Amino acid sequence: MELLDNLMLGLSTAFQFKNLLFCLIGALIGTAIGVLPGIGPIPTVALLLPFTFGLEPASAMIMLAGIFYGAQYGGSTTAILVNVPGETSSVVTCIDGHEMARQGRAGTALAIAALSSFFAGTVATVVIAVLSLPLSALALKFTAVEYFSLLVLGLIAAVVMAHGSVMKSLAMVLLGLLIGLIGIDVNSGVARMTFGITELSDGIDFVPVAMGLFGLGEIIANLERKDERRVVTSQRFRDLMPSWADLKQAFPAMLRGTAIGSVLGVLPGGGAALPPFTAYALEKKVARDPSRFGKGAIEGVAGPEAANNAGAQTSFIPLLTLGVPSNALMALMIGALMMQGIQPGPQVMTEQPALVWGLIASMWAGNLMLLVINLPLVGVWVSMLKIPYRLLFPAIVLFCCIGTYGISNSLFNVWLMLGCAVIGYFFIKIGVEPAPLLLGLVLGPQLEENFRRALLLSDGDFTVFIRHPISAVLLGVVAILLLAMLSPAVLRKRKEALTE
Amino acid sequence: MKTRMIRALALSAFAAAAFVAVPFSAAKAQDFKGPVRIVVPFAPGGTSDILARLIGPKLSDAIKTSVIVENKPGAAGNLGAEAVAKAKPDGHTLLLMDVGNLSTAPSLFPDLNFNIQKDLAPIGMVMFGPYVLAVHPSVGVSTPKDLVAYAKANPGKLTVANSGVGAVNHITAITIAKALGIQWKNVPYKGGSAASRAVISGESNTIINGTTATLPFVVNKQLVGIAVSGDQRLPTAKDLPTFKEAGFPAGDAGTWQGLLTTGGTPAPLVNKLNAELKKILAMPDVQAKIAEQGGVVKAGSPADFAKWLDNSVKTWGGVIKENGLKAQ
Incomplete structure (x- = not known):
């Protein structure tokens, strides 16, 4: 009953006119920055933080949260239409989403992305309301040992996920791991491969690499194909919407993606990348015909989109229940709370129930608004494909430059992105998939950090990884995946599937 | 030689003038x-x-x-x-x-x-x-004296989470250990909030970190406060002794x-x-x-x-x- 009381309190806060208005403003800003490649929620929230000073705490949090999950909706748009991930979390959406667009099914892909996000957002809201406490207890069970095993699983998933040669995707993962080593090592404080360049001491940022490898590399490659006409199907609303068959195919993927995203979102560190990557790998594993992936499989859009939106929302759980941020954006939210004079910590939930439950209830309202905003916009976005390349590409490059500059007000990231663009073009030419590289880059540093911390705390005893039950289970899954992958029968099947 | 001396003289005269003149001709708004x-x-x-x-x-x-x-x-x-x-x-x-x-x-x-x-x-x-030194409840101590006794009896069993190699809280931990003749393990994390999280979960069991990041967990009994740095006790946690009262060095750390x-x-x-x-x-x-x-x-x-x-x-x-x- 307490839950119902809390929800009522939350709804009464969230549905005050001014809070609905701020929720809408947040969702709109979020959608806009999500659509613009490179411009992410973190610099946007940072920019708007001082403006929230004058608002009531609940309104401020509702608006800032709206920006965050709104960006998850918008981020898939450019990923699908032009293969430029609007947000880090939509890198995976590029793979099948853009392929769908090339086949003239951009409207379907966009609509599925929006529906998956809405579904996941709604479920995640319920998850936060009902399961906050048990989930945050679970998150606290994850120590360095469990993280290490989870990250190993993530990396194996990267190899499983890649289509094409296993060798090539392994090589990409390893390259990503190597690039991830750049910067000051957390455990020893030693600067590695920085060559005295101060900008490199924090390591290579994910966003410029993703923008360069995916988006800009693709643009260079497109410039070569002079006369390729992009297929724009009819613009009638009905044709843009997914068919009943599409929905039936996508729904189980949405469910699985939501489950994965809800759990992984609670764990700090995995960030925006882990939930969609894992969801994609899972979809490919359970699919009857994995060879469809990379060629416009609708599950490849639905699963990861659901996962990233669910993850974005459940990443609020550690903030609300423990007062500990699980990612950079949550750290900003803590800053917003402190500016309001609210001490973040485990007491927030009991001391500020109207704020916490208002925020939770506003998430559902916000998700509904986003669906209403996004579905009609599908037609508008699709017509963007009619913009000639000579106008579209310079605009994308411009936004990418502004966005990457904005991450830390540094030109270094812009040059890094442009360098990665050339490498991305090279990758397209030699036919390798850059997604595993990105996963290696994101997970590598954390893998090492947690591995060494686990050993430091256990005095170098390797058996901790099997003595901790959660870790043992995760490593068991890894072993099964590896066996399945290496067994000759599977290899043969994989080859057959590839030659088709 | 001569010009250099004149220059030096002129410079010091100028510096002195600037120094003396400050209270009278403060910079103008424009x-x-x-x-x-x-x-x-x-x-x-x-x-x-x-x-x-x-x-x-x-x-x-x-x-x-x-x-x-x-x-x-x-x-x-x-x-x-x-x-x-x-x-x-x-x-x-x-x-x-x-x-x-x-x-x-x-x-x-x-x-x-x-x-x-x-x-x-x-x-x-x-x-x-100021910093708060706090431990995970599993350590089972609640006073500076008990903490030191525990550390001496169990060398290396206390694991101190810090916010990065060479961070001020890392330096503080080293300074305290050296002065008290105890051994604890310094565990670096990527920033203060990662360190906090690790101590709440019990991955590491000791932390020296800012009050706003630490006290809420002490109040909530997820951590046990031991001592605070600075000249005075905290108005919000009067029962915690200062480093100085506890006999710890690094009283000005924070x-x-x-x-x-x-x-x-x-x-x-x-x-x-x-x-x-x-x-x-x-x-x-x-x-x-x-x-x-x-x-x-x-x-x-x-x-x-x-x-x-x-x-x-x-x-x-x-x-x-x-x-x-x-x-x-």
């Missing part, structure tokens, strides 16, 4: 033309950022020009600090940061591209935020936030900024906000700040060098 930037070398939302956004508008009113807060994170604050160090020395580029980070930078990063004492000019200290500008900025401008900063720090709403950040106002002269910096470079830098914590 000395500040165009926007003044306060560079915060960390991500938004942290203590430095909150202070900058608190002080910025009030400074803008005082010097009658717009004041912009610019976050330039990276390399433990060195990137932003370097940008200020290399700016035009006209007092229009300010730096607000945890100056503990600044004072350890030369020892930690031999490749540093600027001299923190020459290329930056202190304007004034802003606040001091978060020191200070305002600086580019080295070589004319003294009248620096003094004008210092005077305005002091006025702002005396405002009741500013003091209240700083108290919310778990800190106390530490207003002082540029010379006080320079002395503090000099001292910290020696003591904290010394610990870094002694223990080979160089980032190289």
Whole structure:
């Protein structure tokens, strides 16, 4: 009953006119920055933080949260239409989403992305309301040992996920791991491969690499194909919407993606990348015909989109229940709370129930608004494909430059992105998939950090990884995946599937 | 030879004149033309950022020009600090940061591209935020005496989470262990909140970190408070003894936030900024906000700040060098 009381309190806060208005403003800003490649929620929230000073705490949090999950909706748009991930979390959406667009099914892909996000957002809201406490207890069970095993699983998933040669995707993962080593090592404080360049001491940022490898590399490659006409199907609303068959195919993927995203979102560190990557790998594993992936499989859009939106929302759980941020954006939210004079910590939930439950209830309202905003916009976005390349590409490059500059007000990231663009073009030419590289880059540093911390705390005893039950289970899954992958029968099947 | 002597004489005369003249001919308001930037070398939302956004508008009113807060994170604050160090020395580029980070930078990063004492000019200290030393309940101690006894009986069983190799809380942990003759394991994390999380989950079992990040967990009984740094007990946790009362060294360890500008900025401008900063720090709403950040106002002269910096470079830098914590 307490839950119902809390929800009522939350709804009464969230549905005050001014809070609905701020929720809408947040969702709109979020959608806009999500659509613009490179411009992410973190610099946007940072920019708007001082403006929230004058608002009531609940309104401020509702608006800032709206920006965050709104960006998850918008981020898939450019990923699908032009293969430029609007947000880090939509890198995976590029793979099948853009392929769908090339086949003239951009409207379907966009609509599925929006529906998956809405579904996941709604479920995640319920998850936060009902399961906050048990989930945050679970998150606290994850120590360095469990993280290490989870990250190993993530990396194996990267190899499983890649289509094409296993060798090539392994090589990409390893390259990503190597690039991830750049910067000051957390455990020893030693600067590695920085060559005295101060900008490199924090390591290579994910966003410029993703923008360069995916988006800009693709643009260079497109410039070569002079006369390729992009297929724009009819613009009638009905044709843009997914068919009943599409929905039936996508729904189980949405469910699985939501489950994965809800759990992984609670764990700090995995960030925006882990939930969609894992969801994609899972979809490919359970699919009857994995060879469809990379060629416009609708599950490849639905699963990861659901996962990233669910993850974005459940990443609020550690903030609300423990007062500990699980990612950079949550750290900003803590800053917003402190500016309001609210001490973040485990007491927030009991001391500020109207704020916490208002925020939770506003998430559902916000998700509904986003669906209403996004579905009609599908037609508008699709017509963007009619913009000639000579106008579209310079605009994308411009936004990418502004966005990457904005991450830390540094030109270094812009040059890094442009360098990665050339490498991305090279990758397209030699036919390798850059997604595993990105996963290696994101997970590598954390893998090492947690591995060494686990050993430091256990005095170098390797058996901790099997003595901790959660870790043992995760490593068991890894072993099964590896066996399945290496067994000759599977290899043969994989080859057959590839030659088709 | 002669010209050089004359030049030196003239210079010192000028410096003396500037020094003496300050109280009488403070810089005028129109000395500040165009926007003044306060560079915060960390991500938004942290203590430095909150202070900058608190002080910025009030400074803008005082010097009658717009004041912009610019976050330039990276390399433990060195990137932003370097940008200020290399700016035009006209007092229009300010730096607000945890100056503990600044004072350890030369020892930690031999490749540093600027001299923190020459290329930056202190304007004034802003606040001091004490540390809380706390342990996970599983350790089973609640007083400094018991903690030391536990550490002596179980060498290496206490694992102290810090916010990075060479961070001030790491240095503090080393200093305490050395002075008390105990052994504990220093476990580096990527930042203070990762360290907090690790101690709440019991991955590590001891933490020395800021009050706002630590006290809520002590109140909630997820951590057990042992002692606090600073001169006085905390008004919000009166039962916790100070480091000094507990017999721990490093009583002045904590978060020191200070305002600086580019080295070589004319003294009248620096003094004008210092005077305005002091006025702002005396405002009741500013003091209240700083108290919310778990800190106390530490207003002082540029010379006080320079002395503090000099001292910290020696003591904290010394610990870094002694223990080979160089980032190289």
